Amino acid sequence: MGTEAKTEDRRHLRSALTRQKLLASAKKVFLEEGFQKATISQMINDAKIGYGTAYVHFQGKEDLLRVLMENVMEQFYEIAAISFTPQTKEEALRTIRHQTLAFLKMAEAERNMMRIFEQAIGVSTVIADKWKAIREQFIESIACDIAYSQQHGLARKDLNHLLVARGWFYMNEMYLWEIVRDEQQSTVEEIAATITELYTTGLYL
Amino acid sequence: MGTEAKTEDRRHLRSALTRQKLLASAKKVFLEEGFQKATISQMINDAKIGYGTAYVHFQGKEDLLRVLMENVMEQFYEIAAISFTPQTKEEALRTIRHQTLAFLKMAEAERNMMRIFEQAIGVSTVIADKWKAIREQFIESIACDIAYSQQHGLARKDLNHLLVARGWFYMNEMYLWEIVRDEQQSTVEEIAATITELYTTGLYL
Structure with a gap:
C-alpha cells in the first residue's frame, strides 16, 4: 500500500x-x-x-438524534427481520410470540433513550418524520410475513395484509410507548402474550 | 318567582x-x-x-381547547356508550362493526378540529393529559363490553380483558390519527371492516 x-x-x-x-x-x-x-x-x-x-x-442536535434513533432502532429491526418462513401455524405463532416479546423487552431496555425520542417526536419535524419512516419499515416487514402466511395457507386470505400489518404494528407501538413511560399496568410478558394470542387467533387458520 | x-x-x-x-x-x-x-x-x-x-x-387558550376537545369527543363517547348486551356472537360483532366504523367516520368528519388537537397534544401537557383521560374512558368502556361477553360465554376467557381493550383501542386510535392526517391508504370502510374482523375473530368464540 x-x-x-x-x-x-x-x-x-x-x-x-x-x-x-x-x-x-x-x-x-x-x-x-x-x-x-x-x-x-x-x-x-x-x-x-x-x-x-x-x-x-x-448539522445540529436533531441530526445527531436522528442517527442515535437509527442506531437504537436497528436492534429492533434485527428482531423484525428474523427470517419468517414457517411451515406450520404453530411455527408461525412461536416466531410472532418471540418477536413481540423481544420488541417490547427492547423498549424496556432502551427506556431512557426512547423517552428522549418520544419528547423529540412531539416537537421536531425531522425526528417525527424519521419515526414515521421507521414505522413504515416495520409495517412493510410485517406485511411481507403476513403475505407469506397467506400464500402458504397458514393465514386467512380475506383480510388485506397491509391493513392488518399496520393495525398490528400500531397495537405494538402504543404498548411500546406505554412501556417506555413505565405506565404499563401488567408485565411486559403478559402484554406480549395477550396481544399475540389475540392477533394470531384473528389472522391464522 | x-x-x-x-x-x-x-x-x-x-x-x-x-x-x-x-x-x-x-x-x-x-x-x-x-x-x-x-x-x-x-x-x-x-x-x-x-x-x-x-x-x-x-384561564387561557389551553383551557379553551380542553373544553372544545371534550365537546368533540362527547360525540365519540356516544358511539362507545351504545348499550352493549348482545345475546349472540353475531349481535356482538354487528355492534362492534358499527361502533368501529362510526368512530373512524367521526375522525373523518371532525378532521379539522382533530388536527388542532393533535398539534396541541404534542406541545401542551394540559391537552396531552386530557387526551390520556379521554383514552382511559374509552378503554374502560371497551373493557366492560369484553367482560360482559366473557361472562356470557360469547368471548374467550383466557385473555385479560383490560389488556385486550387497551390493545384494541390503540389500534383504533392510531388509525384515527392516520385518518385525521388524511394519510390512510384505504377507505375508512375497509379499515373498519378489516380491523373489526381481526379483533372479533381473535376474541369471540
Missing part, C-alpha cells in the same frame, strides 16, 4: 472516530438535559472536538 | 352565553391559526367580550 493510500485510511479512521465521539457525547447530553434543553455546543464541548469539525459531520 | 331569582337566572343565562360565544371564537381562531400561533387575545376580540369577563370563564 502506498503512502497516499495509508494517509487516506488514517483520515477516514480519524473521521469515523470523531463521529463516534460526537454521537457518544450527544447521547450523554440528551440523557442529562432532555431533548429541548440539550444544545449542540454542550455536545461538542463534551466530545472535546472543534466546532468546525463537528459541523462537518452533523 | 321573586325578582331576585329572576335576576339570578338572567345572570346564569348571560354567563352561559358568554362562555358559548368565547368557545365559538376559540374554535374559529384555532382553525385559522393552528394551536401554536392562536392567542387568547384574538379569541376574546373575536367574541367581542371584555378581557375580565373572558378570564372568569377560561
